[in-house]
Amino acid sequence: MKRRSFLKSAAALLPAAGLDPMAFASAPGLDALNAGEIVGAGKDRLGEAHSRGYSSILFKVLPRETSNGLFVIEHMNLVNGGPPLHKHPNQEEYFYVISGEVRLAVGDRRLTLRAGESILGPRGIPHTFAAVEGKPGHMLIAFSPAGKMEEFLRATAIPNPPAEDAAFWRRFDVELVGPSPFKA
Known part of the structure; x- marks a missing residue:
């Protein structure tokens, strides 16, 4: 599975696990894959x-x-x-x-x-x-x-x-x- 697909799938599971997705979200306009670009x-x-x-x-x-x-x-x-x-x-x-x-x-x-x-x-x-x-x-x-x-x-x-x-x-x-x- 490609990393971006994995991250999107993992993000979709956060609410089901009772976790706040915003606690793991990166800043607006940037995602974890942009860091270091x-x-x-x-x-x-x-x-x-x-x-x-x-x-x-x-x-x-x-x-x-x-x-x-x-x-x-x-x-x-x-x-x-x-x-x-x-x-x-x-x-x-x-x-x-x-x-x-x-x-x-x-x-x-x-x-x-x-x-x-x-x-x-x-x-x-x-x-x-x-x-x-x-x-x-x-x-x-x-x-x-x-x-x-x-x-x-x-x-x-x-x-x-x-x-x-x-x-x-x-x-x-x-x-x-x-x-x-x-x-x-």
Whole structure:
């Protein structure tokens, strides 16, 4: 019997055994056979499109794949712009520049990272980023633990640009600190 057929048959038996099938279910949109699959270059984990207006965002590792331990996104074609200054009280945010240059503010530091460079934004420390003007950037960002970042990015995606309202951001455990120091 093929594995997929076996798993479907086994799932059908769970209610008969008095077991809750949801206790064994994987996340929506993914099944146990998808775990460990390659997410191709320029591809989103679920084949979706995400944007906050200053880049195209690809979801690479979903929180539901890691018991909410990790969420990894890829920013492609990052242009001048970025989120306002903010902080995460419950998670670290790791930035890795793949190509181009990206300006970062982490606490009081103002840095420009180039391809191959990275920095950690520790929990509780205000931070933001923006591409260097005229040079599209490309970077990975990882959140650990994942928290509510997937929901936040979905709620603030274009055509619903991010609300710069502190109460809105707090719903996703993100604290809005102020405007980006990189915006003119």
